[in-house]
Amino acid sequence: xxxxxxxxxxxxxxxxxxxxxxxxxxxxxxxxxxxxxxxxxxxxxxxxxxxxxxxxxxxxxxxxxxxxxxxxxxxxxxxxxxxxxxxxxxxxxxxxxxxxxxxxxxxxxxxxxxxxxxxxxxxxxxxxxxxxxxxxxxxxxxxxxxxxxxxxxxxxxxxxxxxxxxxxxxxxxxxxxxxxxxxxxxxxxxxxxxxxxxxxxxxxxxxxxxxxxxxxxxxxxxxxxxxxxxxxxxxxxxxxxxxxxxxxxxxxxxxxxxxxxxxxxxxxxxxxxxxxxxxxxxxxxxxxxxxxxxxxxxxxxxxxxxxxxxxxxxxxxxxxxxxxxxxxxxxxxxxxxxxxxxxxxxxxxxxxxxxxxxxxxxxxxxxxxxxxxxxxxx
Numbered sequence: 001x002x003x004x005x006x007x008x009x010x011x012x013x014x015x016x017x018x019x020x021x022x023x024x025x026x027x028x029x030x031x032x033x034x035x036x037x038x039x040x041x042x043x044x045x046x047x048x049x050x051x052x053x054x055x056x057x058x059x060x061x062x063x064x065x066x067x068x069x070x071x072x073x074x075x076x077x078x079x080x081x082x083x084x085x086x087x088x089x090x091x092x093x094x095x096x097x098x099x100x101x102x103x104x105x106x107x108x109x110x111x112x113x114x115x116x117x118x119x120x121x122x123x124x125x126x127x128x129x130x131x132x133x134x135x136x137x138x139x140x141x142x143x144x145x146x147x148x149x150x151x152x153x154x155x156x157x158x159x160x161x162x163x164x165x166x167x168x169x170x171x172x173x174x175x176x177x178x179x180x181x182x183x184x185x186x187x188x189x190x191x192x193x194x195x196x197x198x199x200x201x202x203x204x205x206x207x208x209x210x211x212x213x214x215x216x217x218x219x220x221x222x223x224x225x226x227x228x229x230x231x232x233x234x235x236x237x238x239x240x241x242x243x244x245x246x247x248x249x250x251x252x253x254x255x256x257x258x259x260x261x262x263x264x265x266x267x268x269x270x271x272x273x274x275x276x277x278x279x280x281x282x283x284x285x286x287x288x289x290x291x292x293x294x295x296x297x298x299x300x301x302x303x304x305x306x307x308x309x310x311x312x313x314x315x316x317x318x319x320x321x322x323x324x325x326x327x328x329x330x331x332x333x334x335x336x337x338x339x340x341x342x343x344x345x346x347x348x349x350x351x352x353x354x355x356x357x358x359x360x361x362x363x364x365x366x367x368x369x370x371x372x373x374x375x376x377x378x
Contacts, residue, residue: 009093
């Protein structure tokens with residue numbers, strides 16, 4: 001069987017992490033299947049590896065902008081699949097080609113288009129983009145033979161849009177345990193701390209977007225002035241995808257003179273993230289819109305105490321391995337942070353629970369489960 005995987009929508013964050021690990025673990029499963037990976041020049045640099053069963057095709061058009069990518073997927077991809085003799089197409093970025101008779105498997109990775117609250121916060125162009133993506137996602141769900149959701153939350157949100165889903169599968173994302181595991185005090189961890197000038201700090205790993213609630217966490221941290229050690233910093237790691245929101249945060253930080261205590265590291269190399277998780281005091285995750293939350297799982301695999309939004313899928317993913325808070329209430333966030341970092345027994349319990357909970361997430365299981373779905377639709 002020849003399986004095509006369209007990775008062109010993966011540009012950063014969890015989408016890239018998913019594709020990279022999924023392809024790697026798929027290549028370790030001993031089958032005679034052939035895989036055709038459709039990607040962009042930038043994607044090929046990240047995803048490519050040599051394997052007799054894998055072929056990578058790189059295209060520039062889908063990397064120009066999201067609208068061109070959608071047009072390319074709908075108009076060009078069917079011809080590419082026919083030419084290459086593909087038996088089934090996997091589209092892990094919500095949307096599949098609507099004008100092909102080829103069996104389709106779709107994964108709903110992005111649930112942002114289904115939230116009207118987030119759409120109102122965007123400019124006109126972004127609102128149009130989200131509405132188009134929502135429409136195409138709903139049509140793709142109807143078109144596909146199977147629809148994969150990375151959490152029950154993702155499925156619930158999609159179904160609330162009015163789309164009936166009778167062919168859904170729940171497959172969690174995984175954790176690369178070769179990379180993400182606890183790093184105790186030692187030369188490498190000390191070297192990492194010196195590189196970024198870090199000692200005591202609270203951590204949030206996520207790309208900067210408004211719905212990720214960075215500003216609420218910043219306000220909560222400032223509310224803790226005089227209640228926690230002045231040497232504790234708030235550290236953010238991730239690329240910026242909303243310059244206006246970033247400026248808003250920086251202006252707020254400057255207004256309160258917290259430039260030395262709130263640090264933006266930018267995009268930290270993937271292989272350094274385990275040291276960041278292991279070095280922090282606690283990991284705080286105030287996001288209000290996720291389909292899974294990969295950095296939550298990665299933090300737990302490193303034995304990091306986790307505080308998270310009291311909404312799904314955070315509760316589904318973390319279970320008893322986190323303390324939860326109302327993500328839009330800075331005072332509530334501050335209260336949970338204070339109670340956690342001042343309670344050594346609670347910190348110890350959270351570390352143990354994180355390591356235990358992380359064991360249920362496996363990229364090997366993700367790859368095996370997804371491959372079974374490919375085989376079932378042909």
